[in-house]
Amino acid sequence: MPTFIKGRYEARFGESQDDIKAAQTLRHRCFRGGDGLDEDHYDAACRHILIEDRETGALVGCFRLMPLENGSRIGDSYSAQYYELSALRTYNAPMIEMGRFCIAPDAQDGADILRVAWGAMTRYVDREGVGMLFGCSSFQGTDAAQYFDAFAMLRDRHLAPKRWLPRVKAPKVFRFAQRLRRKPDAKQALRAMPPLLRTYLLMGGWVSDHAVVDHDLNTLHVFTGLEISAVPQTRARLLRAFTG
Template sequence: MLNLRRGRYHARIARSPADREAALALRALCFRGGTRPDEDVHDAFCHHVLVEEGGSAAPVCTFRLLPLAAGREIGRSYSAQYYGLSALRDFDGPMVEMGRFCIAPGRRDPDILRVAWGAMAAWVDDHDVRLLFGCSSFGGTEAEAYADAFALLRERHLAPRRWLPRVKAPDVFRFACGRRRKPDLRRAMLAMPPLLRSYLLMGGWVSDHAVVDRDLDTLHVFTGLETGAIPPARKRLLRGVAAG
């Protein structure tokens, strides 16, 4: 059972209805401004991870994990609602979808993200996960605000052709089509969500389009990370965090 401590932070799997409610409350705050619940049919099949600070009654970070035995189960994932993932049905080996990742508003301590990734690394090692995937979100639905970020994704980080997700959602921004734009690297990285930056640093890849999600007021890209392709130095760093 996942149970990781680093400094003043502690990552663990939700064990009780109260733990699950705490995760859902933080999600509602982060994704819906605290005005509506944030819950869907996938929650019942997921493991919910809490990152807590010593002495705090509420989590500072949460995310959920949906384990899949292999690519043949990809249709069960949250991401499959928005992306054509038929190519990934041939993926051989355990997979896990990481979703609903959020950090409490105003919390900017980088150790929170480090502990979250350390927890993920521990899960990946314990379950021999071969592919980590999910939807990485940009705030708002105006694609032009992320022109440099999308140009950088197009130039350097598109999924391998054999795994490339197809368009499925009715409203998308096809950033890999049309006139090429040379990205400004500084602006691109400043606009990139922290979770997606972490994926990319480890060799992650993305879809060639972003889905416009007006319900959550986000643009998101499908993101995959084949664990066998993570650079050795990054693996050592993550395992060091996971070891506590």
Template sequence: MLTLTKGRYTARFAETPADVTAAQGLRHLCFRGRPGLDADGFDPICRHVLVEEAGGALVCCFRLLPLNSGCEIGRSYSAQYYDLAALEAFDKPMVEMGRFCMHPDRHDPDILRIAWGALTRYVDDEGIGMLFGCSSFKGTRADPYLDAFAKLRAGHLAPSRWWPRVKAPQVFRFARRLAQREPDAKRAALTMPPLLRTYLMMGGWVSDHAVVDGDLDTLHVFTGLEIGAIPAARARALRMVAG
């Protein structure tokens, strides 16, 4: 059973229906800006990870959907929005991380750090070969994020063998639209979502387009990370947190 404590925070798997309900409540607050429950048909088949402050307050959560290999990727959340046929050839265990969110009143970087530490322990324990999911930009207008998208186009597009293709009806084809744009590095860094920034630091890659999700009021890109490609120094740092 996953339990990881660092300083003021503990990461653990949800153990009861009340734990899952708490995660759904935090998700609704983060994604929709008001109290409620964000629930869908993927919740019953996922493992939910909670990050709590000392005293039990929930400050972060995400869910994990394990797959035996790429041949099962069609049942992932991401497959609703992206054509992932190329990834069906991936022959190692995979895990989809989804619905990642931090309480809007909490900005401590240690929260993200322990979340990644817990994820690292899970990946190592389960022999995962690839981590993937949807990384979200707040809002459905691309204009505030053009430099971030240009940076993704310039250096972080998926390898051709795993290329995610268009499936959703509304997309922003940033690789095509921003082919001539030189990204402003500072603006790109300021507008890149923290979760996606962490993926990229570890060697992650993205789709060449963003999906417009009107329901959750986000733009998101498919994001993949081959565990074996993580730089050695970064892997050691993550395992120090996970240990």
């Protein structure tokens, strides 16, 4: 992916160990708090995208990509630790796992940074002929009650197609599709939804029928998938116009 620039922000691949350490440092601030490195063995198998403020040089966001030739290697993904993904093994097109997405806590233009991230991703998807994006979308904290409206909306509108539906694997999950009976308050649901997940859903993305309780990162997360062919044409045109 060539450098992607929009306004004051630039997205580029990390090309050095210093770049990767900068991303791991930002991830630690966002996911764990304080100084340190958020690192795991998946980092070595991923490409890392850094989003920088061109005026200050500050790293304001990052995420990592794990490319897979098709679904036969889905078990190698980060998500496969938490979800039983055998239904996706038959997926016969290139896939990308998008993970560890974060925006610096002190960044002023979170929406703009998110748009630049999706712009960079759009270029990469088009260049590589990717058929599906997937990953874990995280809600902050492990108290599911504060997200009941959001989970009820996911249950009603955004569950994965049965042919791709992830099954339970993690030891502790919240089965919102089974347990919740409430009708969602749409405003409360959207307010509680993580920005990255909202973007996935606007493009036709879908989620697992349960959330994993991740005490290590203090999050609840849902498996999220997006088939590129399902992105509405109007939204696809807007994305490509943004990257042009």
